[in-house]
Amino acid sequence: MELKEEFKDRGLEKWNMEEAILHSLQEDLLVTDTTGKIVKVSQACGAQYGIDSERLIGRNVYDLEKEGVFRPAITPEVLKRKEKVTLVQTSRTGKKLLVTGIPVFHPTGEIVYVVSYSYDVTELIKIKEHLDEMEEEMARVKSELALLRDQTLRVNGLVAESTAMMQVLKAAKKVAEVDVTVLLLGESGVGKSAIARWIHKHSTRKDGPFIEVNCSAIPESLFEAEFFGYEGGAFTGAKSKGKPGFAELAHGGTLFLDEVGELPSLLQVKLLKFIQEQKFYRVGGRKPISVDIRLIAATNRDLEQAVKEKQFRQDLFFRLNVVPIHIPPLRERPEDVLALIRFFVDKYSRKHGRYRQVDEKVVQQLLDHPWKGNVRELENLIERLVVTSSSSIIKLEDLPENYRRPQTDPVLMGVEHMLAEHKPLPAILEEVEKQLLLKASQTCRTTVEMARVLGISQPSVVRKLKKYGIRK
Numbered sequence: 001m002e003l004k005e006e007f008k009d010r011g012l013e014k015w016n017m018e019e020a021i022l023h024s025l026q027e028d029l030l031v032t033d034t035t036g037k038i039v040k041v042s043q044a045c046g047a048q049y050g051i052d053s054e055r056l057i058g059r060n061v062y063d064l065e066k067e068g069v070f071r072p073a074i075t076p077e078v079l080k081r082k083e084k085v086t087l088v089q090t091s092r093t094g095k096k097l098l099v100t101g102i103p104v105f106h107p108t109g110e111i112v113y114v115v116s117y118s119y120d121v122t123e124l125i126k127i128k129e130h131l132d133e134m135e136e137e138m139a140r141v142k143s144e145l146a147l148l149r150d151q152t153l154r155v156n157g158l159v160a161e162s163t164a165m166m167q168v169l170k171a172a173k174k175v176a177e178v179d180v181t182v183l184l185l186g187e188s189g190v191g192k193s194a195i196a197r198w199i200h201k202h203s204t205r206k207d208g209p210f211i212e213v214n215c216s217a218i219p220e221s222l223f224e225a226e227f228f229g230y231e232g233g234a235f236t237g238a239k240s241k242g243k244p245g246f247a248e249l250a251h252g253g254t255l256f257l258d259e260v261g262e263l264p265s266l267l268q269v270k271l272l273k274f275i276q277e278q279k280f281y282r283v284g285g286r287k288p289i290s291v292d293i294r295l296i297a298a299t300n301r302d303l304e305q306a307v308k309e310k311q312f313r314q315d316l317f318f319r320l321n322v323v324p325i326h327i328p329p330l331r332e333r334p335e336d337v338l339a340l341i342r343f344f345v346d347k348y349s350r351k352h353g354r355y356r357q358v359d360e361k362v363v364q365q366l367l368d369h370p371w372k373g374n375v376r377e378l379e380n381l382i383e384r385l386v387v388t389s390s391s392s393i394i395k396l397e398d399l400p401e402n403y404r405r406p407q408t409d410p411v412l413m414g415v416e417h418m419l420a421e422h423k424p425l426p427a428i429l430e431e432v433e434k435q436l437l438l439k440a441s442q443t444c445r446t447t448v449e450m451a452r453v454l455g456i457s458q459p460s461v462v463r464k465l466k467k468y469g470i471r472k
């Protein structure tokens with residue numbers, strides 16, 4: 001039996017099956033003829049345009065477009081292209097609609113109707129715009145990061161005039177090429193961080209991050225969260241999305257642990273475990289995180305002594321002390337002082353746009369200074385002089401009072417220092433001899449003159465210069 005017949009039997013002859021199907025779709029369907037007149041709409045359609053669906057019937061899409069009910073109309077596009085077309089329409093209500101128009105062909109091949117349906121993509125477009133903005137922001141941050149990395153790692157200007165410093169650089173060059181753990185030893189301000197950066201910059205990891213962690217600057221209670229990161233809600237005050245720690249940030253690059261000798265013993269255990277396994281858990285995390293890092297540590301403490309005194313774990317010391325590099329204090333390498341003065345005058349003259357030169361008498365005073373704060377002290381002083389001196393030549397009167405007064409003899413300084421460290425007599429005598437030779441090498445022009453001043457033979461002078469690595 002025909003369907004319609006069946007409906008008649010059941011008293012449903014007025015019921016229109018096509019209309020029922022159309023409205024049951026819950027989709028937004030609209031049919032126009034080739035003049036653009038709307039001949040059919042689904043009930044859901046009007047809501048998209050903020051107009052009653054019934055009132056759309058008989059209206060022309062060209063008029064509706066002019067009135068701004070939606071823009072652009074899809075019918076003319078379908079008629080023009082004679083194929084399925086998809087475009088984004090903006091409705092009067094501010095919605096963004098993804099509209100697809102399909103031509104309905106007569107058996108003769110002519111188009112008779114255009115059927116279109118749409119989806120509200122307002123939210124999707126907002127998300128897409130947000131994503132585009134984020135991508136732009138990401139690209140900007142990435143290039144800014146690359147620039148910053150380059151700036152912080154610009155250590156080409158590492159001064160190394162003395163034999164001792166040249167040896168340090170030679171050792172640094174050797175270790176830079178291999179992924180080995182390095183321990184940089186030396187007093188505060190001698191250039192341990194600068195050497196660590198130099199190693200990173202000359203390693204295969206140079207395009208990766210260089211993450212510097214000052215182990216003495218982070219409070220013990222926060223160290224684990226800062227170092228290993230934490231998961232959201234791991235503790236009161238934790239960020240809801242969690243945060244990666246230094247170990248994670250250094251992935252693919254170098255992790256530089258400055259002042260590692262100051263790490264409290266509980267944290268020494270955690271650091272040791274991390275180095276052994278190259279794996280860790282964020283605070284509150286359950287998933288182990290593996291990282292690929294190169295480790296460089298630095299300390300101004302005598303770590304071996306700290307191990308003896310049970311203040312530093314021996315197993316951790318062995319893990320860190322794979323290749324130790326000792327950077328001597330500035331007072332032991334006066335040849336560098338002159339070069340550093342020139343280097344910093346140039347650096348800060350450029351930085352502050354004040355071109356300065358240093359009077360010879362000032363240079364002499366600075367060469368004689370004991371430099372307890374090492375390169376950092378010298379650098380700070382030169383910057384201060386460049387900024388504060390009123391003429392283009394930095395003169396003696398520009399020097400702060402404590403740099404002008406006759407300083408304690410550097411030889412005595414060295415002795416005092418060694419006495420404080422309970423060094424044995426032969427080591428102290430050697431140090432005194434070295435300092436005297438250094439002084440004589442600065443004031444005398446030849447080794448013969450040095451021999452006369454020191455009251456020893458010229459071959460002895462040559463032998464001793466060689467022994468202490470002093471160039472003449």
Ligand SMILES: Nc1ncnc2c1ncn2[C@@H]1O[C@H](COP(=O)(O)OP(=O)(O)OP(=O)(O)O)[C@@H](O)[C@H]1O
Pocket residue numbers: 157158159160186187188189190191192193194195258300343375376379
């Ligand atoms: N050989 C050098 N040539 C040029 N600049 C140097 C040299 N050595 C150190 N500096 C500069 O001196 C300053 C102090 O150096 P750095 O911070 O590397 O010392 P440090 O040993 O790491 O100090 P700390 O033990 O306090 O961490 C830095 O600005 C560094 O760039």
